[in-house]
Amino acid sequence: xSPFHTTTILTVITVxxxxxxxxxxxxxYILGLVLVVYFTLLVLGVFIIKLSFFVKAHCRGKGNGxxxxxxxxxxxxxxxxxxxxxVLNGHGIKAAFFPIGTKVRDYSxxxxxxxxxxxxxxxxSFHHTWWINFLVGRALNREINxxxxxxxxxxxxxxxxxxxxxxxTNPHLKRALKxxxxxxxxxxxxxxxxxxxxxxxxxxVLEKIKNGSIIVLHDKGRSPADLTQLTDKLITEIKKKxxxxxxxxxxxxxxxxxxxxxGNQSEAGISIPSWFESKExxxxxxxxxxxxxxxxxxxxxxxxxxxxxxxxxxxxxPSFKFLVGVSLVLFSYVLGWPMVGLxxxxxxxxxxxxxxxxxxxxxxxxxxxWLFGMVLAGRDCIKYADIMLSWFLSKVVxxxxx
Numbered sequence: 001x002s003p004f005h006t007t008t009i010l011t012v013i014t015v016x017x018x019x020x021x022x023x024x025x026x027x028x029y030i031l032g033l034v035l036v037v038y039f040t041l042l043v044l045g046v047f048i049i050k051l052s053f054f055v056k057a058h059c060r061g062k063g064n065g066x067x068x069x070x071x072x073x074x075x076x077x078x079x080x081x082x083x084x085x086x087v088l089n090g091h092g093i094k095a096a097f098f099p100i101g102t103k104v105r106d107y108s109x110x111x112x113x114x115x116x117x118x119x120x121x122x123x124x125s126f127h128h129t130w131w132i133n134f135l136v137g138r139a140l141n142r143e144i145n146x147x148x149x150x151x152x153x154x155x156x157x158x159x160x161x162x163x164x165x166x167x168x169t170n171p172h173l174k175r176a177l178k179x180x181x182x183x184x185x186x187x188x189x190x191x192x193x194x195x196x197x198x199x200x201x202x203x204x205v206l207e208k209i210k211n212g213s214i215i216v217l218h219d220k221g222r223s224p225a226d227l228t229q230l231t232d233k234l235i236t237e238i239k240k241k242x243x244x245x246x247x248x249x250x251x252x253x254x255x256x257x258x259x260x261x262x263g264n265q266s267e268a269g270i271s272i273p274s275w276f277e278s279k280e281x282x283x284x285x286x287x288x289x290x291x292x293x294x295x296x297x298x299x300x301x302x303x304x305x306x307x308x309x310x311x312x313x314x315x316x317x318p319s320f321k322f323l324v325g326v327s328l329v330l331f332s333y334v335l336g337w338p339m340v341g342l343x344x345x346x347x348x349x350x351x352x353x354x355x356x357x358x359x360x361x362x363x364x365x366x367x368x369x370w371l372f373g374m375v376l377a378g379r380d381c382i383k384y385a386d387i388m389l390s391w392f393l394s395k396v397v398x399x400x401x402x
Contacts, residue, residue, distance in 0.1 A: 004045060004054045004171055006367070011038045013340065013360045021353025046133065049167040049186040055174040059186035061212030061251030068213045068238065069248045071096040071187065073124060073163065075219035076103055076110040083228045084219050085117055091235050094118050096185070096248040096256075097219070098163040101126030101147030108154040115155040120248050120256045122161035122185060123147045133168040140176045148180055158258040161185045161248070181258050185248065187216040194221035198230040202237055209238065212251060292400035301397055304390035311391055318380060325376030328369050335366035 011034060018030040045053025052059075061069060070088075075081050076099055088095055097114050099121065104111050115121055125132055126146035135143060144162065152158045162182040164173065169184075177184065191204035205215060219227065235245070249256040295301045340359035347355035374381070 002054060002056075002174065003052065004042075007038065007041055007053075010360045010363065011035075013363075014357065017347075017353060017356030017360075021347075021356060046168055046170060049164070049169060049184070050188060054169045054171050055177065055184055057169070057184040057186040058214070058252040058254070060188045060210075060214060061246070062253050066211055066243045067246040067251060068209060068211075068215060068243050069096060069246055069251045070235075071098065071163075071185070071214060071216050071248065072219045073098045073216060074103075074128065074221075075099045076107050076114070077220045077224075078107055078110060080222075080224040080227045081110050081219045082113065083224045084231060085113065085119075087228050087231050087235075088119070089117060091232075091245075093235065093245045094120070094247045096120040096122060096161070098122045098124035098161075098185075099151075100124055100128040101150045102128075104147065104150040104154055108150075111151065111154040115157075120161070121151055121155060121157075122159045122163055122256070123151065123180075123182060124163050125165050126150065128165045130166070132165050133170050136170075136172045140172055141179060144176055144180055144182070148182075157260075160255055160258045183254055185214070185252065187214045189213045189215040191215075191217070193217050193230075198226060198233070201230060202234050205234060206237060206241065209241070209243065214248070214251065292397050295393055296397045296401060300390065301393050304394040305398065309387060309391045309394055311387070313384070313387055318384075321376050322378070322380045325373045325378070326381065328373030329377065329381075330373075332366040332370035332373060335362050335369060337363065339363065339366075 014034050015031060018027060018034065022030060041053070045051055049057050050059045061067060070093060072084070072095060075097060097119055099111060101124070111121065123144060124147065126143050132140075132143055148158060158181070160182060161184075162177055162180070163185050167186060167190075173184075188210075189205055189208045191201045191208075193201045201217075209215070217231070222230070238245075247256075296305075339362035343355045343359040343362070347353055
């Protein structure tokens with residue numbers, strides 16, 4: 001659940017509690033205050049991508065090392081981008097480019113050059129206009145998909161990264177990106193370089209940069225010579241501060257391109273026709289057999305079968321830290337919606353509407369407990385879940401398909 005959905009639910013509950021439990025001017029004062037705070041959070045969520053309010057955005061890399069990533073938006077510029085690539089290659093840096101879809105279509109050869117020289121290419125919408133953030137449904141899907149197809153036509157790969165134009169997000173973006181298999185790449189260093197003097201750009205970057213920073217610049221808006229000089233000097237100054245440049249995928253920990261779509265024949269040699277065309281599937285167990293075929297075609301299940309995953313790891317006593325973390329995570333679910341329901345019941349039973357306010361407080365506190373538990377459980381939690389899932393799926397496939 002995104003912060004947007006959580007905030008909306010808590011706002012509705014709070015408004016209901018205030019509306020039922022308060023009277024007179026105080027009721028309208030509280031209602032007005034709650035709505036003002038809610039709409040203020042909505043506006044901040046639209047404009048500040050680092051909040052990840054509507055959709056999770058990678059705005060800073062993971063790890064403690066002094067590594068940063070350099071990204072460029074709104075290109076390619078046929079006059080400036082080739083010279084920029086020369087500077088980057090001279091420093092041995094692999095940057096990330098988020099070009100506009102229409103420019104990808106018009107300057108596909110430059111896009112190919114960017115890819116061939118080892119840089120990452122992401123989706124930055126097709127038209128890159130201010131009204132894109134007001135699109136919903138099919139219109140938003142089409143805008144993203146057109147850019148996706150343009151990049152794929154140019155380099156033969158489908159990007160896995162999306163950077164919203166101007167960093168604006170909305171409640172509909174998460175669903176649209178999920179359909180396209182995209183994740184959001186934001187930034188934590190934005191010097192607003194277009195039209196700004198090179199020295200001021202460098203100063204702003206150096207003041208904000210930190211471990212894992214993602215820097216956003218533009219390969220447009222200034223002369224080719226000025227862009228190359230700015231980039232060259234900026235890289236030099238960043239290196240002087242002891243930072244090294246990493247590829248964006250290494251910094252955020254997610255692959256830059258989506259896996260190539262395969263045909264109907266898996267690597268294991270199992271034919272996977274449509275269910276309605278699968279007479280053999282109906283004869284050998286119906287839907288269960290067909291589902292097992294689908295699972296067997298995935299790399300995840302094939303790997304589990306090849307490695308013969310077992311549950312031996314569960315015989316080893318987990319660490320005390322992990323047990324405490326899992327206990328806190330489970331306890332957080334008791335503090336969440338059950339408490340909201342409990343205090344709603346108590347409010348009605350004792351005719352005390354003010355008790356409705358206690359439920360949301362417990363719900364908010366449960367998130368803190370959950371986060372603290374996840375921090376304690378750490379990677380062991382993911383490891384155990386992965387082992388259990390891979391073992392279970394491999395056994396289902398093996399027994400169904402013999």
